[in-house]
Amino acid sequence: MRILVTGGAGFVGSNLALALADESHDVTVLDDFSAGNFVNLVKFKGDVIGANCHTEPTGPFDIIFHQASITDTTVTDQHRMMVNNVEGFRQVLSWAAAWKARVVWASSAAVYGNMAPPMTETSTPHPLNVYGYSKMVMEHVARLWHKQTGLPCVGLRYFNVYGPGEQHKGKFASMIFQLAQQMKAGHRPRIFRDGTQKRDFVWIDDVVQANLKAAEISSGEVFNVGSGMAESFNAVVAALNVVMHTNYEPEFIDNPYHFFQNHTEANLERSMRVLGYAPRAGLMEGVREYYGSGSL
Ligand SMILES: NC(=O)c1ccc[n+]([C@@H]2O[C@H](COP(=O)([O-])OP(=O)(O)OC[C@H]3O[C@@H](n4cnc5c(N)ncnc54)[C@H](O)[C@@H]3O)[C@@H](O)[C@H]2O)c1
16 A cells, blocks of 8 residues: 555554554655654654645555644644644645545544533534644535545544654643653653542553554544543553652643643444544553663
């Protein structure tokens, strides 16, 4: 298969590109390197196009995994967010239509906002920031495109992804990564009062798995991609203490954000039934594997 991975220098995209190359596919990465990290692609032997989603690569490709996006959720420049995320996606879809390629693309649990958990695909989205809004609009665009072209276009609503390759994301890296760095530096992990906020943390290999499964179905739907379990920030510190053989108590700080998801938790019923998605790692397994990889 000839496969295009947009955003392939980023966290999820690079893990996906490497996994696909391992399966002997002919993989091309397209990334404008606005946020990704070349270090993620040092072991990648396929083609890398340093351009944005408004520049058409030489096709055709059989599958496009579209991961490119502004992922800084605090960007408030609506014009920038919409042009990059929505119009960039529309451009990618126009190539897919010409190539008759199937599309698997990254939406986000940010479309849910503060909806009561567990979050289910059939409920009405309620994004709290323009990042989540751009993903919601992309879902509308994808649905219409699928209806018009009849081509598969599967959206994946990732929850909080963690794993090797997220270092460049700084304060947008997972809490697991950020808290581990503080503890490794000998500091108490700083978390928002009182550490009981919960996240559905999903291990990167499970996200790669969901993408591979999504490339096998002919649907225009969206699917949750999480672990199906909500874990508190206190539980993250506890898991890190276990693998790092430390005994840090969290230091609680006030939460400065107005827009904050207090509890995310994916309902995986549809993903398991339709995609055949089955997450393998809970928090403890994922944190153990992450730490063992030397990337945490
Ligand atoms: N990591 C998570 O927890 C998470 C959660 C929900 C959704 N997502 C979505 O998953 C996808 C991948 O996220 P990530 O965590 O790997 O983020 P990332 O920032 O590491 O990767 C995004 C990549 O896209 C590139 N990019 C941005 N705009 C581009 C454009 N117009 N053209 C070409 N390249 C462009 C960046 O340079 C970067 O390499 C994104 O669509 C993101 O919204 C991620």
